Amino acid sequence: MSADGALRAIIADDATVAAIVGAAVYVATAPQVTTPPYVIAVRPDPAMIARHLRGRSGLEREEWQIECWADDRVKSDALGAAVRAALENAGDLITRNRGRALFGTTELRSVRHLGRAHGYDETTRKHVDRQAVVIWAVEP
Numbered sequence: 001m002s003a004d005g006a007l008r009a010i011i012a013d014d015a016t017v018a019a020i021v022g023a024a025v026y027v028a029t030a031p032q033v034t035t036p037p038y039v040i041a042v043r044p045d046p047a048m049i050a051r052h053l054r055g056r057s058g059l060e061r062e063e064w065q066i067e068c069w070a071d072d073r074v075k076s077d078a079l080g081a082a083v084r085a086a087l088e089n090a091g092d093l094i095t096r097n098r099g100r101a102l103f104g105t106t107e108l109r110s111v112r113h114l115g116r117a118h119g120y121d122e123t124t125r126k127h128v129d130r131q132a133v134v135i136w137a138v139e140p
Helices: 005-010 015-021 075-094
Strands: 025-027 040-041 049-053 055-070 101-103 106-121 126-138
Touching: 005 015, 005 025, 005 040, 005 055, 005 075, 005 101, 005 126, 015 040, 015 075, 025 106, 055 075, 055 106, 075 101, 075 106
Parallel strands: 025 040
Antiparallel strands: 040 055, 049 055, 055 126, 101 106, 106 126
């Protein structure tokens, strides 16, 4: 499993998120016919590979934007709160396991929430809760 697969698993496997969106958690884009509510995880920039004096460490830093789409602001905010709680639970799991947690074959070392903002798309008339997240991971 890649880091994007691990991030999707963290969000999609959370009971509260699943109760709101079912299986509608996507990476990169959602199908055009998708109806809200749903979640999209987008990586705006390529991964940064950590290096040290001995060369590549194998640890990758990835920035993600998590978008929680819904028909109204209350629903997008509730979905955003559920996603944030799922990410915090993953962080707690990493802490309990002494700085690492395995999701498939990807070892997460850190999940850091950077911020959250609300938006509205005039074209689709949908509300979105956007969250910035950084993960550090070691992939096989």
